[in-house]
Amino acid sequence: MKESVGTTGLILNESLLWEKGKKGRCGFSLPRRDVESFPLHQELTGEGPDFPDLSEIDVVRHYTRLSQWNFGVDTGMYPLGSCTMKYSPKTNEKQASLPGFAGAHPLLPATLSQGALKMMFELEQYLAEITGMDATTLQPAAGAHGELTGILLIYAFHKKKGAQRSKIIVPDTAHGTNPASVALCGYRPVLVRSNEQGILSVEAVAEVMDEDTAGIMVTNPNTLGLFEENSQKIAEIVHAKGGLVYCDGANMNAVMGIVQMGKIGVDVMHLNLHKTFSTPHGGGGPGSGPVCVKSELEPFLPVPRVIKENGRYVLAEDYPESVGKVAAFHGSFGVMIKAYSYIRTMGxxxxxxxxxxxxxxxxxxxxxxxxxxxxxxxxxxxxxxxxxxxxxxxxxxxxxxxxxxxxxxxxxxxxxxxxxxxxxxxxxxxxxxxxxxxxxxxxxxxxxxxxxxxxxxxxxxxxxxxxxxxxxxxxxxxxxxxxxx
Amino acid sequence: MLYLPHTGEDIASMLQVVGVDDLDGLFSTVPEDCRCKGDLNLPEQLSEWELNDHMEALSHSMAVSPEYRVFAGAGSYEHFIPASVSYLLGRSEFVTSYTPYQPEMSQGTLQAIYEYQTLAARLLGMEITTASHYDGATALAESLLMAIRVTRRRKVATSSLIHPVYRQVVKTYFEPTGYEVVELGYLKNGVTDLAELDDMDDLAAVAVQSPNFFGCIENLQAVGEKAHDKEALFIASFTEALAYGLLKNPGSQGADIACGEGQSLGIPRSFGGPALGMLASIKKFMRSLPGRLVGQTKDLDGKRGFVLTLATREQHIRREKATSNICTNNSLCALAAAMYMASVGGTGIRELARLNHDKAEYLKKELKKAGFTITFDSPTFNEFVVEFPDGFEATYKRLLEKKIVPGISLAPYYPELANHYLLCVTETMSRDDMDILVREIKS
CATH class of the missing domain: 3.90.1150.10 (Aspartate Aminotransferase, domain 1)
Incomplete structure (x- = not known):
């Protein structure tokens, strides 16, 4: 065996922020005051937060030392199952920090934000193509947020049909967030067990699927790393009873260009741009969890939607059946740029x-x-x-x-x-x-x-x-x- | 391909170990009729240099400073970010790690988030802050759901001067739950009409934003007293966290939960995301909080260390009974906020907040002088509402051509406020910038 990469290294101690510093220091270049001061009523003002006062070098050493206690993909192999800790290309970081993107206000008129809208429009199309679905929303900010959005779409679908249902089937090989996402939408998760091969059997789903079940939420490939071989037959059973198929696409990294989920019975799925599409995990976010749907769910997607009219991109709000909004603005735009750059450089x-x-x-x-x-x-x-x-x-x-x-x-x-x-x-x-x-x-x-x-x-x-x-x-x-x- | 390290030789020898003939053979468990026919219909790959050109071109079409003067806030604020913060935030040990499930290898993230929790709690005057949420809107939605869990009541009251898109997010989150949201109107001076609370019962929470969407500072103390009279929780929402460098914080005015957007604290606007959802509460509700929490503990040698804690609230353990479904949050944004708060410091944040207030007051004064109406006379922080004369749309368009964005029109959100615009001034605007704005509007 080659020499292990593990070593004691040089690890420095570092105290907590407020154990350092001295009143009167500042690590920030305060802007020039070019206006007079205007009084604000004393009743409104507080004492100001009890933050430590630190110089720039105090702050720089503090976080440099802290960073050295951390392990990242750039440090070494990070084989964390279900998290897809792949390398995050550096050029993607550079693109996201271009001043035109990083400095953009989210409510700029569409005429002044064509580049951002074009990027989002194209990314939606790429993700729809990769998943074999018809339309995409980029608004959800993480995988579990995508799950919530997807279940909201299923809820809206059944509501429009005039017959709301009460349950959703969730296998034991699904991601841990799935039951909680289901519960947030008022559905009761119904557990179905995987078979001795670690996958769902057609019979197990047939046994629990009924007309009070809104759909099934399958992680495919599942959390055992196995492809759900019966997915098409399972989709047929769920569809026959009027239910919808949700695919948790967190594991999409296994099947890009190999399986298009939309072609094998999936109605709605989310992707994790911070897994499959190489955007860094940031110690626990920010992520991005776009949701791709088949056309029957498209009217319910969150607003605003990016559309193309006469060669220009615009933000459209007029979708009366939309579930509304799941984030204040457009979602994790900075993360989308990185995923977009990844797809364009990979081909x-x-x-x-x-x-x-x-x-x-x-x-x-x-x-x-x-x-x-x-x-x-x-x-x-x-x-x-x-x-x-x-x-x-x-x-x-x-x-x-x-x-x-x-x-x-x-x-x-x-x-x-x-x-x-x-x-x-x-x-x-x-x-x-x-x-x-x-x-x-x-x-x-x-x-x-x-x-x-x-x-x-x-x-x-x-x-x-x-x-x-x-x-x-x-x-x-x-x-x-x-x-x- | 530079991100794929395998050589042909590597692939051949690995396939041999696996016992299949070619890469396609790895997918034997994927039924034939589930497989893609042909290639994905995506553009052909770009080189790094081609990508640079392509992205430069896209980003050039965006209206940003310094080329443009953008007097827009409304939940997304332009503040100076020190180079040291951006530089430190780029440390790949922070950027390329995951949620700190293995604390011994993640002490950097863990201590940094513990420090964020502490500084955020001090800023808001609260006892506990979570490790972060997606944005201010989702933090508000989760806070309201939390209040419903805590009080076991099914109705909440929200001010109509909470950011309109935040209220839309709440509505979306609430739609399938059957819980009720009632909205409180606003008074002539641009603050929430609290008298409407008098006839309401069985409220889980009263949520008010300050500074509110019109930029006006609310009397949070009065909101708290009214809410507590009704045994409802008082939720203080915010979009401009920097305001609490100067204003009385939510905690000192009786807030049970404070939640909102932390983008102002060192995070670029980035077309609205990623952002920083801040959510803080009093200690009593610690075990009802949604989202991740970092706590202090000791290692085997008694040395101080940090771990993710109180996981029994969370989805991977409690499953459908969890306090939230959140897993990935916005950790790196919380880290940026901590670095920013540490850099600005206690003395600096006060001066910076004061400067924001004073600059906005200067523009207010100049606009008044030029004959425009400042609609609401309540005190404001760095945003305020101006009424322009009929036909201002044409002026607005003319200003855009001059590379000035004169605020956000309120009409789409408040139809009764035609010709009213929400203007924002931060420390990034100079007196010249403001003088030019006023001159151009007048001309």
């Missing part, structure tokens, strides 16, 4: 290639690790594969222990304990941007960890040892919450 062939290589990387890891880790479902996977700690349990080593030890080898751990259908799940999604060498090194590191689990389990129990902090007491944090200093 149709490379998007497909990206999916193929993402699936190749996952299957390669699956084959090379399945001898030492328990593989939950031993069949061809899509972009991710799910192992468990089944083989390590007897030695009192858990998924969490292995995850923490991987950090010492210089890798971000996979997603752990999700999906819930696999006990002690270890969900690995390498993405296509990891090279064979990186992946080989990850595999060797995991093998070394599994070896240690056998020979010296305490080394795992005490891990990680090379991070800024050791294992943190999460129970104490929740029992006596300290949420502000």
């Amino acid at each position: 149709p062939k490379n998007l497909k290639k990206a999916s193929q290589l993402a699936v190749l990387n996952a299957n390669y890891i699956k084959e090379r690790l399945k001898g030492i880790l328990h593989l939950a479902y031993d069949r061809p996977c899509m972009h991710e594969c799910v192992f468990s700690d089944e083989h390590q349990k007897a030695g009192k080593v858990t998924t969490l222990d292995m995850a923490k030890r991987l950090m010492d080898y210089g890798f971000h751990p996979p997603t752990v304990y999700f999906p819930l259908v696999v006990n002690g799940a270890i969900m690995v999604e390498p993405t296509e941007t990891e090279s064979k060498e990186e992946i080989d090194q990850f595999i060797e590191a995991f093998k070394a960890v599994v070896n240690e689990a056998r020979q010296d389990p305490d080394r795992l129990h005490d891990a990680p040892k090379r991070c800024k902090v050791k294992r943190l007491d999460e129970v104490a944090a929740a029992r006596k919450p300290c949420l502000a200093g």
Whole structure:
């Protein structure tokens, strides 16, 4: 094995912001005062916030040190399952920060914002093409926000038909946000279990689908990294009873140019631009969760919509059946630019290639690790594969222990304990941007960890040892919450 | 392709390990009739340099400063952002990490968000702030739903001077729930008519924005007292967070929840997003809050550290009984706000807020001098409403040609306010800019 990339490095300590600074310092160049001062009634003014006063270098060192305690895709492999931590191209950041985009006011007249509207119009079309759907809204700000929007569309569809329904089918292999999104729209999620192959069976759906069920919310490929092979037949059953099919497209990275969901019975789906389309995750956002629909749901899409009239782009509000608005303005515009740039620089062939290589990387890891880790479902996977700690349990080593030890080898751990259908799940999604060498090194590191689990389990129990902090007491944090200093 | 590192040799050897002949063979579990026929119909790939040209051309068609003088606020404000903030925010350790599920590898994000929570709480005068929401509008919608959960009542009252698009978002969120929203009208002086509350019962919350959509400063203390008389929660909404550098904060006036938009705190306008939804509450409602929270704790050696906490409220554990479905939030925007608040500092934010107020007052004074009517006489922060004479649309168009955007027309949102415009002035406008505006309107 090559030398592990994990090292103790040079990690500096850094106090909290308000433990630093001195009254009277400032890290901001205050603009010139070129007007007189106007009094404001004392009753209206407060004392001003108790912020520390810091100079520019105080602030710069503070955040530089903090950043060094973080691990990102630019630091190393981040095989967090279901999160698609692929490389975020730098040119996309540059495009989003062009002054014409970054400085634009959202309520500018359309005549003064043609570039932004054209970009949005085209991105909507690209996403519709990739998913095989008819229309797109870019307004939702994240995946779960897209889910909410999609379910609102389903709600509006049934309402217009004059017969609202009360339930939505959600499989056990769906994303964790799905039941909460369903509940926000007043529907009751009905759980259906995946079969022994890890996918939905036609029979299981047929058994629960009825005329009081608004639809089904399927994650495809599902959270076990498996393609829902029966999706077309399932869609037929749901449609026959007047329901709609929602596809959680968070895992679209597996099937770009390979499956167009709109062509296999999906009526509405969301995409995560911060997963499939390479925009960075930002430590937990901002994301963007566009929703693509078939034409029967198009009248309900949020407003305003970008349309093209006589060669000019305009924002149109006049859609009486629209669900309204899910965000103040147009959604995460800055994120859209990055995704747009990604699609334009990849082109149709490379998007497909990206999916193929993402699936190749996952299957390669699956084959090379399945001898030492328990593989939950031993069949061809899509972009991710799910192992468990089944083989390590007897030695009192858990998924969490292995995850923490991987950090010492210089890798971000996979997603752990999700999906819930696999006990002690270890969900690995390498993405296509990891090279064979990186992946080989990850595999060797995991093998070394599994070896240690056998020979010296305490080394795992005490891990990680090379991070800024050791294992943190999460129970104490929740029992006596300290949420502000 | 520069983002795809595999060589032909890599692919061949990996396929061999997997045991399939070619890349297509990897998709054996996708039924034949589910597969795409032919290539996606998308434009052919651009080189990095071609992309630069293409995007430059698109961005050049946008009306932005310094070429344009844009006197528009209405929920999206132009403020100076120090180079140090943009530079630090570009640190890829922050940008390319994910939600800090593994705290030992994410202490940078976690401490930074804990600091954001603290500074935001101090700005708003509240005890707890969440790690962020999508924008001010969704933060308001989630706050109202939270009030409904806390009080177990089904009706909320919202001021008609809350940003009109925020109210539209609330309406959309509420549509399938069966909960009721009643709107409070406004008075001649441009503030919410609180007397309408007298006949209302069983309210979960009363929500009022200050400064409101007309820029007027509301008497939040009075709103709080009225709301609490009715045993309803008082929600203070805002679109211009910088105002609390100068004005009394929501917490000191009895707010139970404060929510709104934090874009002013170091985040570019970017055509309206990504933005920063801020949501804060008093401690009592800690366990009812929607969204992520970062808490302080200790590691095995007793060293200070930070983790995501109170996850039992959240969707991945509580599923359909969660306090929200939010997962990805706007963490990097919260980080920008923290960097901005740290850079401006306590002394700086007060001076900066005062400057915003004073510049807006200067323009108000000059417009009055030029014979235009300032519609509402309540005190304002950095925005206010002006009534222009009939036929102002032509002047508006003429000004656009002169690269001046003289505010936002109120007529689409308040049909009774034809010829009324909402103007905004921040520290980025010089006295010359304002003088030019007045001169051009008059001419």
